[in-house]
Amino acid sequence: MRFILLVLLPLSLFAQILAVGDRIAPRTLEDQFSKKHRVGNEKVWVLTWDKSTTRIANDYFEKDPSLLQNKEVAMIADFSTIPSGILSLFVMPRMQAYTRHSMLLSFDEKFNASLPYKEGCLTILYLEHGRIMKIEYVDNEQELASTLQTLFRE
Structure with a gap:
């Protein structure tokens, strides 16, 4: 029985990737x-x-932090794979240089693995009452700006 548990435990760590229609529970x-x-x-x-x-994302939100400040948008960065020494010595001091906007840091590997991902792209999740309504991927600041400006002009 112990052997079966040891074999199945790693498999339970792999989260189902969230899709359109799925709910995301609020978190801190x-x-x-x-x-x-x-x-x-x-x-x-x-x-x-x-x-x-x-x-x-930092380049965009440092120029225009209004959507983050109005709580219409959250910028969430996956920091789950950064070794703690590198994080404290190099990454965090660099991130703290961004003072005009809040960058939310997610260290939860299981949660981060459940989020939609495309290599080299930012993931944009459109939410309505915690439910994913649409997923988009952008790979540069101009696309991010265009996407957010179009959404919040309406």
């Missing part, structure tokens, strides 16, 4: 300054996965 995440934020009521989540996609 910390920003780059360790301030806690409750997420789940926003209209859009902008998800970043690596140094490149995080830079794209």
Whole structure:
């Protein structure tokens, strides 16, 4: 019995990837300054996965943080794979240089693995009352700006 549990445990760690129509439960995440934020009521989540996609989102939101400040959009960065030494010595000081907007940091590997992902792209989740209504992928700042401006002009 113990052997079966040991074999099945790693399989349970692989999360089902969320899709259109699925619900995302509200959660609390910390920003780059360790301030806690409750997420789940926003209209859009902008998800970043690596140094490149995080830079794209940071460049955009540092110029125009209004959507984040109005709680219409949440920028969530996957930090689950960064070793703690690298994180504290190099990554966090760099992230704390962004003072005009909050970048929410997710260290939960299982949750992050459940989020839709496309290599080299930011993931944009359109939410309505915590339910995913649409998923898009963008790979540069201009596409991100166009997508968000179109959405919030309506």
